[in-house]
Amino acid sequence: MTYEVRLDVFEGPIDLLLHLITRQRVDIYEVSLATITEEYLAAVAALPQTDLESATGFLVVAATLLELKSARLLPARRAADDDGHLMEERDLLLARLVECATFREAGTWLSGRMAAGAGFHGRSAGLEPHFVDLAPDLLARTSLVRIASAAARALAPRPASLLDMSYVALAGPSVKDAILELAGRLDGGGPASFDELCGRGTSRVAIVVRFLALLELFKAGAVDITQTHSFGDIVAVWTGEIPAGEVVAGAEEYTIDLGATGT
Amino acid sequence: MSGSDRKVIEAILLLADEPVPATLIGEVLETSTVTVETLLKELAAAFRAEDRGFVLRSAAGGWRLYTAPECGPWLERFVRNHSHARLSGAALEVLAIVAYRGPISRAQIADVRGVDSDGVVKTLAGRGLVTEAGYETGPGSPVLFTVSSEFLERMGLGSLADLPPLKDFMPDAEAVEAMESRLSPNA
Amino acid sequence: MSGSDRKVIEAILLLADEPVPATLIGEVLETSTVTVETLLKELAAAFRAEDRGFVLRSAAGGWRLYTAPECGPWLERFVRNHSHARLSGAALEVLAIVAYRGPISRAQIADVRGVDSDGVVKTLAGRGLVTEAGYETGPGSPVLFTVSSEFLERMGLGSLADLPPLKDFMPDAEAVEAMESRLSPNA
Numbered sequence: 001m002t003y004e005v006r007l008d009v010f011e012g013p014i015d016l017l018l019h020l021i022t023r024q025r026v027d028i029y030e031v032s033l034a035t036i037t038e039e040y041l042a043a044v045a046a047l048p049q050t051d052l053e054s055a056t057g058f059l060v061v062a063a064t065l066l067e068l069k070s071a072r073l074l075p076a077r078r079a080a081d082d083d084g085h086l087m088e089e090r091d092l093l094l095a096r097l098v099e100c101a102t103f104r105e106a107g108t109w110l111s112g113r114m115a116a117g118a119g120f121h122g123r124s125a126g127l128e129p130h131f132v133d134l135a136p137d138l139l140a141r142t143s144l145v146r147i148a149s150a151a152a153r154a155l156a157p158r159p160a161s162l163l164d165m166s167y168v169a170l171a172g173p174s175v176k177d178a179i180l181e182l183a184g185r186l187d188g189g190g191p192a193s194f195d196e197l198c199g200r201g202t203s204r205v206a207i208v209v210r211f212l213a214l215l216e217l218f219k220a221g222a223v224d225i226t227q228t229h230s231f232g233d234i235v236a237v238w239t240g241e242i243p244a245g246e247v248v249a250g251a252e253e254y255t256i257d258l259g260a261t262g263t
Numbered sequence: 264m265s266g267s268d269r270k271v272i273e274a275i276l277l278l279a280d281e282p283v284p285a286t287l288i289g290e291v292l293e294t295s296t297v298t299v300e301t302l303l304k305e306l307a308a309a310f311r312a313e314d315r316g317f318v319l320r321s322a323a324g325g326w327r328l329y330t331a332p333e334c335g336p337w338l339e340r341f342v343r344n345h346s347h348a349r350l351s352g353a354a355l356e357v358l359a360i361v362a363y364r365g366p367i368s369r370a371q372i373a374d375v376r377g378v379d380s381d382g383v384v385k386t387l388a389g390r391g392l393v394t395e396a397g398y399e400t401g402p403g404s405p406v407l408f409t410v411s412s413e414f415l416e417r418m419g420l421g422s423l424a425d426l427p428p429l430k431d432f433m434p435d436a437e438a439v440e441a442m443e444s445r446l447s448p449n450a
Numbered sequence: 451m452s453g454s455d456r457k458v459i460e461a462i463l464l465l466a467d468e469p470v471p472a473t474l475i476g477e478v479l480e481t482s483t484v485t486v487e488t489l490l491k492e493l494a495a496a497f498r499a500e501d502r503g504f505v506l507r508s509a510a511g512g513w514r515l516y517t518a519p520e521c522g523p524w525l526e527r528f529v530r531n532h533s534h535a536r537l538s539g540a541a542l543e544v545l546a547i548v549a550y551r552g553p554i555s556r557a558q559i560a561d562v563r564g565v566d567s568d569g570v571v572k573t574l575a576g577r578g579l580v581t582e583a584g585y586e587t588g589p590g591s592p593v594l595f596t597v598s599s600e601f602l603e604r605m606g607l608g609s610l611a612d613l614p615p616l617k618d619f620m621p622d623a624e625a626v627e628a629m630e631s632r633l634s635p636n637a
Contacts, residue, residue: 014377021445022438036445057377090446097442098434099375100356105432106363107355110418114350117417119332120320124280124569125467126576128516131278131529142537144605144614151546152619154562273503274521275528280573291528316460334461337478389565394539 013061014100016043021097037065064089176248178206178213183244186223186236194234220247268292269302282325282416323415324422350390357383358392358410363429366396366407384408392417455479456489467572469512544570545579545597550616553583553594571595 020039044058067089182197194214198207214236217223222242227234275288285299292299303326307319317328330338350358357380360372372380387393394411398404410423420426434442459475472490476483490513494506504515517525537545544567547559559567574580581598585591597610607613 021442061377090443094439094443094446096377098439100377101434101438102429102432103356103359103363103375104352105434106359106429107352107357109427109432110359110362111350111355113418116332117419119335120318120329120419121338121465122280122416123277123317123328123464125277125465125515126280126573127278127529131525142542144607145619146542147546147549147605148614148616148619149546150542151550152616154543154547155550155616156620270501270503270518271521271524274517274525275503277504277515277517278525278528279532287528287531290531291524314457316457316462317464328464330461330464331457334458337458338461338465385564389563391540391565 013058014096016040016058017061017065017093018097018100018104022101037062040065061093064093175209175212175216178209179216179248180244182210182213182217182236183222183238183247186217186238187240187244188238191235191237194236197236217244217247222247268294268298269306272299272302272306276319276326276328279327282321282323282327282412284325287325320419321421322417322419323412327416350387351383353380353383354387358387358414361387361393361408362410362414362423362426365393365409366399367409368399368405368407370405372408455481455485456493459486459489459493463506463513463515466514469508469510469514471512474512538570540567540570541574545574545601548574548580548595549597549601549610549613552580552596552610553586554596555586555592555594557592559595 017036017040020036020043040062044062185197186192194211197214198210214223214225214234217236218225220242222239222244223236224239225234225236271292272288275283275291285296285303288303289296289299303319303321307321307326310317310319316331316334318331319326320329353376356376357372360375361367361384364371364375369381369384372384384393388395388408391411392414393408396407396409399407415422433439458479462470462475462478472486473483475490476486479486490506490508494508494513497504497506503518503521505518506513507516540563543563544559547562548554548571551558551562556568556571559571571580575582575595578598579601580595583594583596586594602609
């Protein structure tokens with residue numbers, strides 16, 4: 001199947017996805033999600049320039065697509081609740097696509113209707129001079145405050161729109177929590193490598209947090225750290241000199257929190 | 264009697280520079296709104312029948328004289344700065360969202376479209392098609408937007424209730440199914 | 451042919467807000483001024499014969515539609531009752547811009563508002579709230595507007611210097627700060 005990426009400027013990720021999904025009017029069994037995903041990523045790569053906000057929007061949709069794709073490629077992994085979660089994601093995406101398609105269609109209708117109305121020019125000559133004096137006082141209900149407020153609104157420098165981060169709920173794992181966790185494992189548990197301490201499938205943020213926690217423990221003298229060679233395993237051993245609670249009290253809080261309030 | 268009423272209505276329409284509600288004309292003539300509505304409809308029909316250069320249309324809750332669309336080409340030079348610029352697809356989409364979901368805030372519009380739409384909203388406000396309609400109660404009390412009466416007038420709609428139901432614009436079952444199957448992991 | 455010419459003339463007259471010279475109509479219709487004059491006279495006679503609410507009169511070197519004098523008493527009532535008594539949002543904004551930034555040209559007003567504002571300026575001038583104050587030096591030497599002395603008087607201002615300082619009304623710094631603080635890591 002050939003596909004070309006038209007250099008349309010897409011209005012956001014949903015717009016792009018809708019375009020890709022509705023464009024492929026071929027046998028649906030022939031169309032793989034992978035193709036859509038690839039086209040999607042290609043189109044994103046071809047975007048002339050994007051701001052951070054729309055870029056994250058694209059990423060969210062792309063990530064959802066990739067997740068759907070990977071679930072398809074790895075049928076064995078498809079546990080029941082994974083499936084449920086995926087279906088939820090898909091339904092959400094689908095609902096948004098339908099909503100967007102609906103408003104787009106409504107907009108097309110508006111456009112036609114407005115074009116039909118554009119031929120009518122309303123009479124706007126206004127009052128004839130001898131009626132003007134009769135007209136009620138335009139300033140009757142206007143105060144200086146209203147005038148000044150209107151001027152301020154109209155003349156205010158338009159601020160470059162600030163990135164709204166309110167929806168970013170990235171309440172990262174806490175270093176203090178990680179200190180306690182590592183202490184629990186090391187105190188009386190014998191030496192352990194950093195890999196072991198992190199375990200499998202830990203997110204990058206969690207690994208960073210654990211590393212910071214380990215450094216805090218080392219700084220306080222609660223653990224000793226050895227590394228035999230560059231990029232080799234870091235092995236930590238509990239010294240028993242300092243109780244973990246003390247380390248926690250003195251530790252700097254690195255919690256990664258992008259101002260996620262509310263949501 | 265009715266002839267004189269008709270005459271006054273014509274004069275009022277000539278003075279007006281926005282749609283005039285039939286009730287207002289009724290007050291001036293000391294006549295019922297129903298009577299005025301009947302006269303207005305007769306007048307509109309008469310102008311049509313006489314193939315006049317002006318037409319009488321009802322929109323945005325009132326009646327107003329307009330030039331006949333057929334005269335458009337000749338009128339071009341008289342109509343200064345009439346913005347004929349076509350609206351972009353994005354603008355039309357936002358306009359539709361505001362028409363059907365208003366009063367609505369910028370953030371809610373962005374939610375529906377999945378993309379920041381402030382610039383588009385500003386364009387539409389500048390064109391007088393959407394207008395501020397108070398503030399939402401809630402954190403930051405964002406501005407809410409609705410479509411303007413100028414929008415209704417241009418669309419020839421009496422009110423928002425005259426918009427066709429949104430479901431008329433929904434993609435049909437087949438299209439939705441096609442979308443769904445493309446998003447399904449088992450496609 | 452002549453029927454269609456008559457129609458276009460009617461449309462032009464409906465749009466015009468000042469007397470239109472017959473020569474101008476002739477240019478639009480690509481017809482001789484004599485033909486246009488004949489049509490205009492016929493039209494004026496027809497409106498009279500039909501006892502319309504509008505009359506077509508020649509004045510100040512051109513032709514314009516006016517309301518029929520017999521309708522005067524009702525029109526006075528209409529004008530008094532009419533809700534366009536209130537300043538529209540657009541009119542308020544233009545008035546404010548002219549007050550704070552005048553002398554200012556139409557184009558500069560449009561620049562500030564991001565939308566053509568000629569109609570609003572015309573309304574405000576017609577109501578004596580803004581007034582012409584010379585011409586800008588520069589290409590086309592556009593007309594500059596200021597608020598009228600009537601406006602100053604009505605608002606109880608000795609001069610423009612008495613207008614409240616604009617900074618007191620600028621969108622509050624608090625709102626901007628609140629947004630910024632949400633972006634800082636230690637919010």
